[in-house]
Amino acid sequence: MSNSGILRSSLAKKYVMALSGLFLCLFLLGHLVGNLQLFIPGEEGQQAFNEYAHFMTTFPLVKLLSYLTYAAVLFHVVDGIALTLQNRKARPTGYVKEKGSANASWSSRNMGILGTIILVFLVSHMQNFWYMMHFGPIDFDSDGLKDLHAVVMRFFGPENGLAGLAVAGYVLAQFALGFHLIHGFQSAFQSLGLRHSKYSPLIERAGLLFGIVVPALFASIPVYLFYIQL
Amino acid sequence: MNLTLKVWRQNGPEAKGHMDTHALEGVSPDMSFLEMMDMLNDQIIRAGGEPIAFDHDCREGICGMCSMFINGEAHGPGRGVTTCQLHMRSFKDGDTIAIEPWRAKAFPVIKDLTVDRSAFDRIIQAGGYISVNTSGKTMDANAIPIPKQDADEAFSSATCIGCGACVASCKNASAMLFVSAKVSQFALLPQGQPERETRVQRMVDQMDKEGFGNCTNTGACAVECPKGIDLSNIARMNRDFMSASVKSKK
Structure with a gap:
């Protein structure tokens, strides 16, 4: 029936955005749980974190999940850019006076900018930790595992002259993530048509909670690591 | 009420548009926004100018013709109202009001404030x-x-x-x-x-x-x-x- 086919339709692009976004929310939860081990003090913490990092980079099922995550990021970014370009084209001449704050939340109007901040953070984050873990140079701990714990401690400690800046950048990116999630989480459900007078208020509250708690916990880690090494 | 009105003027679909500024005095707060526009057009015509083209029909909020983007919002600052149901009491004496057409590639401007829907x-x-x-x-x-x-x-x-x-x-x-x-x-x-x-x-x-x-x-x-x-x-x-x-x- 459909002339243009589902994959090229504007709605399908939104389905892709929603599904990849929700998948990435699950990823965030998993990543956060792992990272929280950095709060465990001393050698015990180092061991736990390195074992976790080893598991995450070697266990086949997790590897499969990681490829899915890369794909989700790619789809989310490419689709997001395509949607943004199309949306710009839909209004070639802008308003002289436009009062966006009168009818829509700030985060909903700035998803592209927030997403770009997150993407820039992601590239630097992967270079600092993911790349080090996979390609080094990296030392080994007493159990013979790659010592990612030491890499993290060094990055946010006095050995790194720019540690303060790194912490600030990390926290800023988490703010962007928070606002992105506050709109994105509930927006994903709407795009998939999952709206109901009974459940939607719950989804909205869950999204708000997710968008505040997850980034706050992520941000607390570098702040803590920086502080204890002062 | 005395108002400063900044209105989008565009001669045709291909023409380049611009905001024109008009001073309008003696506006009653009981006027609807479209009555104020009529008053402005009357003033423009009396001065020998070309009246502002704008869409309107029933003037009771059921036809959907009126289509002005007023001070950065569709149908102006009111909620649940069309432009014809918006009254000048929503504004203050001395206000500057920006009036533009709907803007979208799919709604090309025909003339001034009228667009092709x-x-x-x-x-x-x-x-x-x-x-x-x-x-x-x-x-x-x-x-x-x-x-x-x-x-x-x-x-x-x-x-x-x-x-x-x-x-x-x-x-x-x-x-x-x-x-x-x-x-x-x-x-x-x-x-x-x-x-x-x-x-x-x-x-x-x-x-x-x-x-x-x-x-x-x-x-x-x-x-x-x-x-x-x-x-x-x-x-x-x-x-x-x-x-x-x-x-x-x-």
């Missing part, structure tokens, strides 16, 4: 109807039992007057609220079921072809809608389109 008509023509037997044996609609809640919801969707404020307000110039209201008014009723799937596919296809933007769920459309059409319509269309696309043979 026939894209909406083409979307309706693509599927926004039900095919009924008119041979004289048409079933009495009242003979079909419909739950009150469904009837009310369908009626709410059907109150859309197609003014285009949703497109004008959306930062992406998306027509999702309009199209979803027109899809929903039938999707909620038994008479709409036979064509439910083809309807949503055809209307979404046409919407995309017209060059409207994509919905990013900012919700601006529903806030500015003079008829209070809500976002549950868009969710319903998202749902219907997905199921229709998965099930369709092509």
Whole structure:
């Protein structure tokens, strides 16, 4: 029936955005749980974190999940850019006076900018930790595992002259993530048509909670690591 | 009231437009916004100028013709009102008011504040109807039992007057609220079921072809809608389109 086919339709692009976004929310939860081990003090913490990092980079099922995550990021970014370009084209001449704050939340109007901040953070984050873990140079701990714990401690400690800046950048990116999630989480459900007078208020509250708690916990880690090494 | 009005003037579809400034004195706060525009045009004509072209018809909020983007908002600062239902008491003496046409690629400017909204008509023509037997044996609609809640919801969707404020307000110039209201008014009723799937596919296809933007769920459309059409319509269309696309043979 459909002339243009589902994959090229504007709605399908939104389905892709929603599904990849929700998948990435699950990823965030998993990543956060792992990272929280950095709060465990001393050698015990180092061991736990390195074992976790080893598991995450070697266990086949997790590897499969990681490829899915890369794909989700790619789809989310490419689709997001395509949607943004199309949306710009839909209004070639802008308003002289436009009062966006009168009818829509700030985060909903700035998803592209927030997403770009997150993407820039992601590239630097992967270079600092993911790349080090996979390609080094990296030392080994007493159990013979790659010592990612030491890499993290060094990055946010006095050995790194720019540690303060790194912490600030990390926290800023988490703010962007928070606002992105506050709109994105509930927006994903709407795009998939999952709206109901009974459940939607719950989804909205869950999204708000997710968008505040997850980034706050992520941000607390570098702040803590920086502080204890002062 | 004395006002400073900044109005978009554009001679034709291809012409370059600009904001013109006019001073208007002695405006009554009881005037509707369109009466104020009439007063301004009267002043312009008396001074030998070309009056401002703007769309209007019923002037009681049911036809959907009036279409001004006033001080950064579709139909101005009021909620649940069209431009004709907006009164000058919503402004203060000495205010500067910016008046622009709806802006969207799919709504090209014809002249000044008038835009071509026939894209909406083409979307309706693509599927926004039900095919009924008119041979004289048409079933009495009242003979079909419909739950009150469904009837009310369908009626709410059907109150859309197609003014285009949703497109004008959306930062992406998306027509999702309009199209979803027109899809929903039938999707909620038994008479709409036979064509439910083809309807949503055809209307979404046409919407995309017209060059409207994509919905990013900012919700601006529903806030500015003079008829209070809500976002549950868009969710319903998202749902219907997905199921229709998965099930369709092509």
